[in-house]
Amino acid sequence: MSGSPRIRLRGLRKAFGAKQVLDGVDLDVATGRSMVVLGGSGSGKSVTVKCILGIITPDEGVIEIDGQDVAKLSRADRAAILDRTGMLFQNGALFDSLPVWENVCFKLLAQKRVSRAQARDVAAEALAQVGLAATVGELSPAELSGGMQKRVALARAIAARPDIIFFDEPTTGLDPIMGAVIDGLIVDCVKRLGATALSITHDMASARRIGDEAAMIHKGRIVWTGPAETLGRTGNAMVDQFANGEREGPIRMELRR
Amino acid sequence: MTAALNLVALLGRTVLGLLRALGQVSLFAAEALSHLLRPPFFLRQFVRHFAEIAYFSLPVVALTALFTGMVLALQSYVGFARFNAESAIASVVVLSVTRELGPVLAGLMVAGRIGAAMAAEIGTMRVTDQIDALTTLSTDPMKYLVAPRLLAGTLALPLLVLVADILGVMGGFLVGVLKLGFVPQTFLDNAWDILQPMDVISGLVKAAVFGFVIALMGCWCGYASRGGAQGVGQATTRAVVSASILILALDYLLTAAFFS
Ligand SMILES: Nc1ncnc2c1ncn2[C@@H]1O[C@H](COP(=O)(O)OP(=O)(O)OP(=O)(O)O)[C@@H](O)[C@H]1O
């Protein structure tokens, strides 16, 4: 690894009311690498990503992107970072007042990198990459199935060729084949565009495919980091239990009987 | 004793809460307005909302104004006939419609229609992460969502009120001529003689203020909404109620400023 990490988190803490969601998250993602973050439902994965993007303000802790503390940046500098960033939201977050093609090209249009006349063609290309026909571009997001919405959201996240990308559960809700296609697309983005990626996933096959490194978050902290291909046989009891989906182990679901 | 203290505490909390809300709304409005001065401008958004307010509210506002003018003529006839002052009916109709009822009733109708729609749309965008998505797509949500709506509300309502003024007077005229037996020319002469430019202008200024307030409360309540469909529902109610109360309160202040 060379130089400072692209994304560096130190001691990130965030509470909602009495609930301490993040309790000192430390995480590094090196430039051009793909990190997958694992963790139980409600363990704070999405909150972590939203903190990095500046959507949620952490209570404590440092977030550095390219060695710069984002909390100390001016509004314009922060916007400049966001200009180079892509984000796939867990629920898609498509704009339902706009047709699909305008959703996909939203950032390109906002940055005036394409004209409205060209946007339909550019959108059709991006949609083809995620396995959707060009005719989908004319529909409104409400007319799509859940998996199609996810793929449109993915196309939107990468259409502007960002060099930092966050994927919040990119393959949830997709069939296994489409899941593998999307994984391939994500690997492509990282390898060919040289982007740095941070993905959240519950799908171990997908985690091994898209991740260089993996990290596991539990009770508001990162409890393990290591190479993604070892998932399932890391030697860390917690990670192995999670990766293999075993009921018995150090992680106890808080269920009442 | 404690009961009295509790009452004072409650009063204090309410007043502080109101002041805080006022401060927050003012900051929100100031930020949105600052975006109207700095490019890029989202003309397409402005046109969409302007059409939504001005064109699609037209039927509602037109009917309201027409019937109000008709009722006004009928009611004042009942009153004025006792003093043989039927000729005052035209002036009553034309002054009350242009100065008060046109802007206030149009404002209230539009608050119900547009304020609610804005709060619901922006609130839904808030709870489904669409507003956060805007910031990750190189677009400032205040500039894209709020600023065009504020401008559209401010410019569209005077237009609606102008139509309401005309139809309101027409309603009075129709009842006056067809039901109360006025000579058309006399009614129009009476109306025209009493009408001052200031009557219409003050009504249009009120309309602009009301339009701004409706859009502001719709956007603000939507923007601040939390927690799913229920939160959006509450935001919608809050937007309509607060805009309606503000319209009535500001109407008093503006009337006092114009005519005293
Ligand atoms: N805006 C918010 N207000 C209050 N609590 C929140 C908010 N956002 C998240 N939380 C809480 O923070 C915790 C972590 O949420 P988060 O969305 O990060 O979970 P997650 O790890 O992404 O889970 P999943 O895998 O189910 O998506 C949850 O318990 C949630 O209730």
Ligand SMILES: [Mg+2]
């Ligand atoms: Mg999540």
